[in-house]
Amino acid sequence: xxxxxxxxxxxxxxxxxxxxxxxxxxxxxxxxxxxxxxxxxxxxxxxxxxxxxxxxxxxxxxxxxxxxxxxxxxxxxxxxxxxxxxxxxxxxxxxxxxxxxxxxxxxxxxxxxxxxxxxxxxxxxxxxxxxxxxxxxxxxxxxxxxxxxxxxxxxxxxxxxxxxxxxxxxxxxxxxxxxxxxxxxxxxxxxxxxxxxxxxxxxxxxxxxxxxxxxxxxxxxxxxxxxxxxxxxxxxxxxxxxxxxxxxxxxxxxxxxxxxxxxxxxxxxxxxxxxxxxxxxxxxxxxxxxxxxxxxxxxxxxxxxxxxxxxxxxxxxxxxxxxxxxxxxxxxxxxxxxxxxxxxxxxxxxxxxxxxxxxxxxxxxxxxxxxxxxxxxxxxxxxxxxxxxxxxxxx
Amino acid sequence: xxxxxxxxxxxxxxxxxxxxxxxxxxxxxxxxxxxxxxxxxxxxxxxxxxxxxxxxxxxxxxxxxxxxxxxxxxxxxxxxxxxxxxxxxxxxxxxxxxxxxxxxxxxxxxxxxxxxxxxxxxxxxxxxxxxxxxxxxxxxxxxxxxxxxxxxxxxxxxxxxxxxxxxxxxxxxxxxxxxxxxxxxxxxxxxxxxxxxxxxxxxxxxxxxxxxxxxxxxxxxxxxxxxxxxxxxxxxxxxxxxxxxxxxxxxxxxxxxxxxxxxxxxxxxxxxxxxxxxxxxxxxxxxxxxxxxxxxxxxxxxxxxxxxxxxxxxxxxxxx
Numbered sequence: 001x002x003x004x005x006x007x008x009x010x011x012x013x014x015x016x017x018x019x020x021x022x023x024x025x026x027x028x029x030x031x032x033x034x035x036x037x038x039x040x041x042x043x044x045x046x047x048x049x050x051x052x053x054x055x056x057x058x059x060x061x062x063x064x065x066x067x068x069x070x071x072x073x074x075x076x077x078x079x080x081x082x083x084x085x086x087x088x089x090x091x092x093x094x095x096x097x098x099x100x101x102x103x104x105x106x107x108x109x110x111x112x113x114x115x116x117x118x119x120x121x122x123x124x125x126x127x128x129x130x131x132x133x134x135x136x137x138x139x140x141x142x143x144x145x146x147x148x149x150x151x152x153x154x155x156x157x158x159x160x161x162x163x164x165x166x167x168x169x170x171x172x173x174x175x176x177x178x179x180x181x182x183x184x185x186x187x188x189x190x191x192x193x194x195x196x197x198x199x200x201x202x203x204x205x206x207x208x209x210x211x212x213x214x215x216x217x218x219x220x221x222x223x224x225x226x227x228x229x230x231x232x233x234x235x236x237x238x239x240x241x242x243x244x245x246x247x248x249x250x251x252x253x254x255x256x257x258x259x260x261x262x263x264x265x266x267x268x269x270x271x272x273x274x275x276x277x278x279x280x281x282x283x284x285x286x287x288x289x290x291x292x293x294x295x296x297x298x299x300x301x302x303x304x305x306x307x308x309x310x311x312x313x314x315x316x317x318x319x320x321x322x323x324x325x326x327x328x329x330x331x332x333x334x335x336x337x338x339x340x341x342x343x344x345x346x347x348x349x350x351x352x353x354x355x356x357x358x359x360x361x362x363x364x365x366x367x368x369x370x371x372x373x374x375x376x377x378x379x380x381x382x383x384x385x386x387x388x389x390x391x392x393x394x395x
Numbered sequence: 396x397x398x399x400x401x402x403x404x405x406x407x408x409x410x411x412x413x414x415x416x417x418x419x420x421x422x423x424x425x426x427x428x429x430x431x432x433x434x435x436x437x438x439x440x441x442x443x444x445x446x447x448x449x450x451x452x453x454x455x456x457x458x459x460x461x462x463x464x465x466x467x468x469x470x471x472x473x474x475x476x477x478x479x480x481x482x483x484x485x486x487x488x489x490x491x492x493x494x495x496x497x498x499x500x501x502x503x504x505x506x507x508x509x510x511x512x513x514x515x516x517x518x519x520x521x522x523x524x525x526x527x528x529x530x531x532x533x534x535x536x537x538x539x540x541x542x543x544x545x546x547x548x549x550x551x552x553x554x555x556x557x558x559x560x561x562x563x564x565x566x567x568x569x570x571x572x573x574x575x576x577x578x579x580x581x582x583x584x585x586x587x588x589x590x591x592x593x594x595x596x597x598x599x600x601x602x603x604x605x606x607x608x609x610x611x612x613x614x615x616x617x618x619x620x621x622x623x624x625x626x627x628x629x630x631x632x633x634x635x636x637x638x639x640x641x642x643x644x645x646x647x648x649x650x651x652x653x654x655x656x657x658x659x660x661x662x663x664x665x666x667x668x669x670x671x672x673x674x675x676x677x678x679x680x681x682x683x684x685x686x687x688x689x690x691x692x693x694x695x696x697x698x699x700x701x702x703x704x705x706x707x708x709x710x711x712x713x714x715x
Binding site: 366 | 414416417418420421423424425426427428430431432434435438441442491492493495496498499500503504510513514517518519520521522523524525526527528529530531532534535536539540554572575579603604605606629632633634635636639640662663665666669670675679682686689690693694697698701705
């Protein structure tokens with residue numbers, strides 16, 4: 001759904017009309033309830049911003065230490081198995097509730113012994129002392145033990161938790177760019193055709209027809225990409241990895257098309273008819289009027305369409321989770337398998353310990369996604385605002 | 396808005412279409428439009444072609460077998476139930492809050508106050524938040540914070556969480572938050588489309604503001620509100636990301652019996668079948684069948700919403 005365009009209210013201000021009339025107590029109450037519900041909506045919306053931020057905050061503030069050394073610092077000897085409260089034991093072993101419930105005493109005891117052994121090996125690995133959630137390791141490359149050069153790696157479940165965000169960001173951008181490269185030309189061309197060139201009767205069903213694409217759930221598009229499109233495209237182009245940024249991007253493009261189309265179509269339609277009519281009267285063809293007069297006038301709206309399409313593509317989860325292959329390889333080749341920011345959250349959150357550093361890192365990704373979509377939304381709104389100001393100024 | 400060009404004008408334009416560059420470009424954009432529609436058609440045709448065969452009352456309503464990938468025994472009854480349950484529950488939360496907020500915004504709040512503008516831009520931004528972030532929020536807020544504190548309050552000292560785990564209610568609440576902008580925006584649009592003269596007439600006849608809103612404005616806006624509700628339901632029914640961590644279960648032997656139970660879900664089942672099946676070719680009929688059932692649910696609702704909206708727009712055009 002493209003965000004709504006709230007501009008100048010079309011209803012003249014009647015909100016003050018009934019002030020000072022006779023007040024009935026029941027109606028007064030009903031109106032307060034209405035206000036309270038509206039207030040609830042605002043509170044809930046603010047809570048989202050606050051809550052996702054709150055869970056990620058300790059990482060931003062540098063209060064989390066994810067080094068292996070820190071993790072193994074406090075040790076519960078296996079003899080104390082029965083004395084330790086279960087919740088503390090669960091957190092100590094880094095298990096989810098389900099995993100913990102499924103384990104018997106012997107397995108738990110063994111796990112505790114494994115940890116003590118691991119502790120004895122710390123001095124062998126200098127990486128064990130690194131706090132891997134510091135910004136230096138999140139953004140910059142690092143030469144981990146056993147690597148011959150500095151690398152960007154996202155590998156949260158290995159012994160040394162590697163949380164470099166660069167492969168995920170590149171993966172997200174790659175899939176998004178493929179999607180936009182596929183969707184934007186098609187959607188813009190269709191918007192021009194439907195709003196300016198098609199005859200009004202065709203327009204009546206072309207527009208809802210294209211908008212129907214938005215009604216297909218993303219999990220169905222993901223399924224289609226995974227089962228049909230991936231095989232088809234591999235047979236066509238003959239590349240090695242079946243699931244990659246190209247397949248995911250094309251499927252993502254299908255989700256982006258209706259967004260770009262409906263925002264752009266709205267913008268083009270909002271250009272006063274007289275512009276095109278003046279051009280036609282001067283002897284231009286319909287295409288010339290659409291391309292040289294209407295499109296330039298609606299340009300801010302077209303930018304808005306692209307920006308909002310970008311926001312939709314980068315935040316989409318199920319399509320990329322299913323069709324991108326999910327290997328976090330850092331490369332700009334669209335034929336490599338990719339792992340995106342959204343897919344990482346979806347794939348990994350279930351296995352994390354609530355409050356642990358992996359959990360918090362996924363919330364950091366959430367904040368990042370949130371910031372990116374927030375900014376693209378803001379930019380889109382700004383463009384639409386400019387379009388409106390421009391058209392109203394000249395009318 | 397846009398009057399159809401008169402017949403004579405149109406005839407003249409068609410002849411001028413023959414200017415080669417214009418002719419070519421017009422054709423190109425028309426082709427792009429057709430291509431998009433063709434892709435939509437191909438996807439739907441492919442799904443209908445492969446999926447229609449596995450549809451049967453037993454498949455749609457039968458109970459799920461533990462081996463979910465065996466075409467002979469598979470059925471999606473519990474998933475249909477789970478999806479319906481979470482969506483209906485969501486409607487109970489989102490419609491009252493969304494509609495009240497929209498009524499407040501259009502009928503009561505002054506358009507220029509900081510808090511109205513704040514509320515509006517918050518709603519706008521909420522519409523752009525990725526669905527997976529709602530999943531994060533649902534887990535962090537509803538499941539851990541709200542559920543956790545409910546547990547601590549009601550069952551202190553009980554190590555087994557009752558509320559503080561993924562559950563039907565938390566999934567529904569998460570979806571309700573996600574679809575809030577859909578309902579608010581649709582309702583607002585419906586309310587704004589009603590001519591202010593109707594309100595003034597009602598007030599002039601001595602009705603109070605509340606009476607005007609409830610008896611004059613709301614009945615007129617009802618189809619628009621309905622459209623918003625249907626779109627919200629259709630969008631929520633197909634979403635997987637927000638419920639991944641807040642309530643959906645991979646397999647459950649029985650239907651959810653209380654709000655704190657987990658549930659199986661149709662959209663999530665499409666994900667499970669396409670990514671976890673041991674033999675994709677063997678389970679393909681169930682996969683396609685499940686997709687058809689899901690599409691029947693979401694897509695049909697969408698078509699209904701589009702039809703209602705078209706009708707309302709036409710009627711309002713006559714009214715205004």
